[in-house]
Amino acid sequence: MNQLQGTGPVRQAQSVRVVIVDDHAIFRSGLKADLDASIQVVGEGATVEQAIAVIARERPDVVLLDVHLPGGLGGGGREVIAGSAAILGTTRFLALSVSDAAEDVVAVIRAGARGYVTKTISGAEITDAVFRVAGGDAVFSPRLAGFVLDAFGTAPADIADDELDKLSARELEVMRLIARGYSYKEVAKELFISIKTVETHVSAVLRKLQLSSRHELTKWAAERRLL
Amino acid sequence: MTTALTRPPLVRSTDRVIAGVCSGLAAHLGWPVKSVRIGMALATLAGGAGLAFYAWLWIMVPTADENARRNARRPASPIAPAVSLAPATAPASHLPGQAPAAPGWGLPDAGAAAPAGADSSGAAVPPAPGYGTGARPPWFKGGGVRYGKEIMLGAGLLLVAGIMIAQILGVDVPLGTLIPAAAVLGGAAIAWMQLDENRRAGLLDKTKADQAGGWGRLAAGLALVVAGVLVMVSGSGSWEQTWLALLASVAVLGGVVLVLLPWALKFWRDLESERAGRIRETERAEIAAHLHDSVLQTLALIQRRAANEHDVVRLARAQERELRGWLFQDPGKEAGQLSDRIKAAAAEVEDALGNAVDVVSVGDTAMTEAHEALVQASREAMLNASRHGGGTVSVYLEVADGGADVFVKDRGPGFDLSDVPEDRMGVRESIIGRMKRHGGTASIASTPDGTEVRLGLPARRPENAARHTDNAEGKS
Incomplete structure (x- = not known):
């Protein structure tokens, strides 16, 4: 599986503390076994309440968060992020889901997750994604890039960068390449820019996805039940 | 039911000039459409008999679609609707010329494994094991009653025709008594039929359109009964008395309605909740059937092929694709x-x-x-x-x-x-x-x-x- 596009070496020296939130115990233990030794799993949660409690107690670097969770008010992963708003600056959330439904993915990203990957991802890829998110970058799978292109449209913004409802020409290029299956490194090579610049563009897109007040975005996500 | 099985069922055809009655009739009787149409037109010239017959068939005979829907209402294998609703997703599971690596190890062919709902005419096809006990085929239960209704209506029409002929021939028929009596009887019959339908609604699925028709029939029945009674009563006294009596009856009826309304409402609500429960049950049965037919089969295959990683991945991917298509399919999207x-x-x-x-x-x-x-x-x-x-x-x-x-x-x-x-x-x-x-x-x-x-x-x-x-x- 090659759905996660962060194959570049972004390993840090220190280990990353992670909390896994998923209501399936089998998946949690499988994920724990798959993760690299440099990732330290400090807690687990199966429901919204458990997750909020364990995240507040452990203050991990990264939370691997299932989109669909029992408990709480029925908001799932979105509610966990909302309940951990106080530490959103230091703890980062990476959404994991079996669902490809745009409304789920967009909801959890807009709540504050730094990326989204599907559960069929390999152990090496998820390890890489965890480090990337811990380093403050956004993790975009080709599918998420496709969602973004679909939601924002494929025409570039007239006034670059400042507009929240449109992507700049460069951001569009980056999103297109990611949707085509390029890794960050390959995107950088293709566009003759540095990996750091690619990461900047991706983070900018993530910010637009989170902050855009364009009501079409929500409407689009609700209408578009599947990709 | 034997005649219905030997020839195509009487349904209104989609190949229509007005309402598809003639072509449907022709298909049912095995006659050429043209001659049926000409015959109908000629009969119309004979005092409008053809017109009446046409209108009657128009009302009584369901369209091919309605009939198919009625027959397909039981939760047959869910893959069948999935395949027939979205032809675009079907090629994914069985494509021509794609021999799997190990013959016979593809996914169960959805089209072949699932008996298509429309094909299974009659109760001869047993429901697939493990499900289908939730709802019995409606035509199986309702058949006798439906035909009975038609026979009753036909007999009534014949009776009316007989009386009219008798009168033309000079026999003195007490029309003054007969018409109100017939109106009362007819109205009561229509209202009772409605009651019967309502009771059946507790067991069978019913669409909104059926319901609206039911209310219409109930109102028509009531109107007929009231009119008949009025005419009968007014025959024996003056109009003034009749109006007074009418007023009194309405007052009494109003009182009775007031008393019974809460009870009726409760009954209605029970009925509604029961209906909702039944719909949920049908949905659950459909999901269970789908999981049985696709996911469980694939899981069984995966267990048997556990040694071959390649096959396991392939089966899992194919099943994932199929299940996603089934779960997240956007019905509004053009296929x-x-x-x-x-x-x-x-x-x-x-x-x-x-x-x-x-x-x-x-x-x-x-x-x-x-x-x-x-x-x-x-x-x-x-x-x-x-x-x-x-x-x-x-x-x-x-x-x-x-x-x-x-x-x-x-x-x-x-x-x-x-x-x-x-x-x-x-x-x-x-x-x-x-x-x-x-x-x-x-x-x-x-x-x-x-x-x-x-x-x-x-x-x-x-x-x-x-x-x-x-x-x-x-x-x-």
Whole structure:
């Protein structure tokens, strides 16, 4: 599986503390076994309440968060992020889901997750994604890039960068390449820019996805039940 | 029911001039449509009998659609509706010419395994084991009652005709008594039929349209009864007395309604909640049946093939695809569009070669001949990528105002187009040549880290459409 596009070496020296939130115990233990030794799993949660409690107690670097969770008010992963708003600056959330439904993915990203990957991802890829998110970058799978292109449209913004409802020409290029299956490194090579610049563009897109007040975005996500 | 089985059921045909009565009747009786129509027209000249007959059939005979819906209402294998509702998703599971690596180890063929609901006429086909006990086929229960109604109505009409003939012949018929009595009887019959329907509604599924019709019938029945009683009563006294009596009866009736209303409302609510529960139960049965037919089968296959990692992955991917299609299918979306076709091609390649093919699509468009070529070229590119690239193949489809673009990327060792022998048709003919013939572009970028095939099809200009029709498609 090659759905996660962060194959570049972004390993840090220190280990990353992670909390896994998923209501399936089998998946949690499988994920724990798959993760690299440099990732330290400090807690687990199966429901919204458990997750909020364990995240507040452990203050991990990264939370691997299932989109669909029992408990709480029925908001799932979105509610966990909302309940951990106080530490959103230091703890980062990476959404994991079996669902490809745009409304789920967009909801959890807009709540504050730094990326989204599907559960069929390999152990090496998820390890890489965890480090990337811990380093403050956004993790975009080709599918998420496709969602973004679909939601924002494929025409570039007239006034670059400042507009929240449109992507700049460069951001569009980056999103297109990611949707085509390029890794960050390959995107950088293709566009003759540095990996750091690619990461900047991706983070900018993530910010637009989170902050855009364009009501079409929500409407689009609700209408578009599947990709 | 035996006659119904030997000849096609009497339904209103879709091949219609007015309401499809004549062609339906012709199909049922095995007569030519033209003669039935002429006969009906001639009968209309004879005092409007044909018109009355036509109207009667129009009201009494269901359309072919309604009939099929009625018969298909039991929760047959859910794959059958899934297949018939969305033909676009069907090719994914069984494609011609795709022999699985191990024969007989493909997914259960949805089309063959599932008895199509419409085909299973009569109770001869047993419901598949494990489900289908929730609802019994409506026609099985309701048949006798329905025909009884028609016979009653026919007998009534005959009686009326007989009385009219008798009167014409000079026999003195006490019409003053007979008509109100008939009205009362008829109204009561209609209202009772309604009651019967209501009770059946507790067991069977009913649509809103049926309900509206039911209310109409109830109102008609009540009106008939009231009118009949009024005429009967007014025959024996003056109109003044009648009005007084009417007022008194209305007052009493109002009181009774007031008393009974809470009870009736409660009864109605119970009925509604029961109906909702029944719908939920049907849905649950459908989901259970689907899981049984697809997921459990695949899980069983996976257990038996556990040693072969390749087969397990392939089965799991195929099942995942099928289940996603079933769960997340957007009913509002038009099927058979470009993205569906690309996804179907990807599924086909995935099944054939076992490597995952991930499709991301942005935008969509209806298919044209040129798009068909694009799909075929994409399929060829996916096959190459899966065969030579080895790992996951990424496919990206973007449809915008400027046209449609497809990118197929693999992470294989790459190749040089000039190294490919001249006689190999794959890349040169099926991908590049095909795209060029349809006014599109194709390029291949290959590096040691992987290969990407880029296909572009500009938005169609009308004059191009005719020029680029070629018949070289068969070559590939």
